[in-house]
């Protein structure tokens with residue numbers, strides 16, 4: 001006799017086979033209930049007419065497989081764990097159910113005023129009640145999700161009229177308010193460029209549709225650390241009463257900690273973790289646990305990512321999922337080989353084996369319109385590097401050899417929030433011009449810039465293998481053709497290819513025009529010469545180069561697959577050329593090479609003999625472009641500083657301090673380890689600080705009282721704008 005479980009399994013197999021026929025496959029237990037019909041009208045429970053109008057107006061005639069598989073389940077009463085390739089439409093797969101659930105829930109009725117809502121007596125929702133929380137690991141991704149939601153809500157008349165409370169306008173208002181508050185407080189970190197960012201955003205605002213419509217509405221609020229202060233966030237929350245919060249973990253947690261923000265069982269519906277595996281990584285663990293502890297257990301939870309499975313093992317318990325349905329949408333390999341892939345079918349995933357410095361030659365060839373190695377010259381390119389310092393450095397010197405037709409933009413986590421916003425907006429905005437984004441893994445996940453046609457991993461694969469397919473996935477999105485190129489060094493690094501095959505992300509060799517090794521070497525030398533000339537123009541760039549080189553080596557030691565990526569295998573002279581260094585940095589990994597002169601033989605690590613080709617450099621006359629900086633350097637030099645720029649007395653002080661701390665014993669440790677020690681110390685310091693904070697209930701009470709007073713003021717509407725700002729500032733909440 002065939003059991004119910006067997007029947008269910010058989011149905012799942014049939015469903016999977018049907019989905020596979022369309023190139024994508026929904027599998028695992030989700031397949032049993034997921035629909036294979038890609039018609040938006042086929043969803044049960046059916047979508048509201050305005051949502052159907054929204055998706056068709058956006059040009060989405062059919063659901064993508066992940067949407068067809070996920071939405072009926074998430075709209076129903078299921079928790080979901082969704083894994084689907086990059087660019088497959090996961091954002092709408094969670095936003096549509098979140099919006100539908102909220103609009104259908106009884107808890108979303110209008111604000112109660114004197115017991116009777118504006119639109120009828122049945123209104124139940126109270127001020128400050130949140131219905132959904134969407135968490136993203138990065139600010140850029142949170143902004144993107146928020147924007148997609150706004151574009152949906154523009155079709156929902158009651159929500160569209162309230163959008164200034166949580167829309168792009170609010171961001172501009174937030175920025176303005178924070179700026180004013182900071183200016184009044186004479187804070188140092190205000191940057192001139194913020195004005196420009198505001199102008200950019202202001203210009204991009206479209207007039208919102210006007211409507212007299214009333215009824216349940218959705219108001220989102222975007223919560224990002226950095227640009228606006230948490231006091232401004234709270235003020236906006238109180239003023240606009242949003243019911244969906246979208247943000248990064250830290251700022252979300254801060255707002256949810258306020259006594260005026262309520263996530264009660266009667267109002268709260270859904271929690272979404274986008275890029276769930278990243279959020280469940282250790283870095284976010286504490287904050288995520290705090291957020292989840294503030295949400296009612298009775299809720300729906302959805303985890304979404306292109307690499308969710310690793311997270312599922314360790315993170316399910318923490319996220320409080322209940323009997324989740326796991327939905328896996330996979331892609332079949334080319335040529336009907338029956339093999340699954342974890343990258344989109346529209347993405348051509350390739351690699352080039354090349355020594356560090358020869359990559360510069362290939363990069364120029366790839367980008368060059370006449371000699372491009374690709375069928376069509378790429379227009380929008382993302383180049384991944386291993387560290388923020390490398391991004392900063394190469395952003396200063398790449399213009400010396402990449403084709404002039406490309407505009408270069410940099411983006412990394414050590415830039416100020418405003419620089420990040422501005423640069424990101426710039427890259428997205430370059431529509432007609434060719435552009436390159438130089439970035440780190442900050443931009444590896446989630447970002448949807450459909451026009452990106454090429455991704456280059458110039459520094460090799462990321463330290464975390466999960467980031468590999470997220471990086472590649474910035475191209476070849478939503479069925480558009482795209483290409484990704486991975487650079488690997490000859491030798492042991494080529495073993496990474498097998499590693500990728502095992503992880504179902506196969507890459508194939510990029511077919512290059514055949515050129516003699518001598519040509520590659522000569523052209524590379526010419527590029528390096530040009531880069532060094534650019535470095536010589538400013539001492540500050542030389543310093544950046546040293547920092548970038550050290551950071552790159554440090555990142556290399558952090559590879560999860562350390563059996564493949566070993567510092568002992570590094571071809572140091574090639575790397576020094578690739579970074580166009582003028583001098584060799586003083587780092588333990590290169591101790592025996594210190595003091596390297598032009599074309600000198602030095603023993604690396606005591607065993608390998610290496611030759612560097614360093615140009616002559618007079619550090620005493622090597623000037624900063626910045627006049628003030630150069631003036632103080634010269635003054636220090638005249639006062640007896642070394643040409644490297646450090647006063648002998650300072651060196652002596654540092655040595656004494658080191659010996660006092662017993663640091664001398666650790667002198668031989670690699671920089672990477674020392675840095676780790678420092679980070680550990682920082683972490684311990686942070687923990688002690690947090691503990692101290694927790695033991696100050698009196699301060700907590702004061703803060704709460706201040707918040708309450710502020711709420712009263714805002715409610716009564718009596719407080720003038722300036723007074724409000726002044727009040728916040730005096731209370732130290734900004």
Ligand SMILES: Nc1ncnc2c1ncn2[C@@H]1O[C@H](COP(=O)(O)OP(=O)(O)OP(=O)(O)O)[C@@H](O)[C@H]1O
Nearest residue numbers: 060062063064086087088089090091306446448478
């Ligand atoms: N039904 C649809 N039909 C066509 N295009 C769609 C559809 N749904 C979404 N898209 C488009 O697909 C692109 C990728 O969507 P989205 O950013 O949600 O992908 P994702 O799966 O979240 O990717 P990642 O894993 O990289 O975050 C977007 O540009 C989006 O507008």
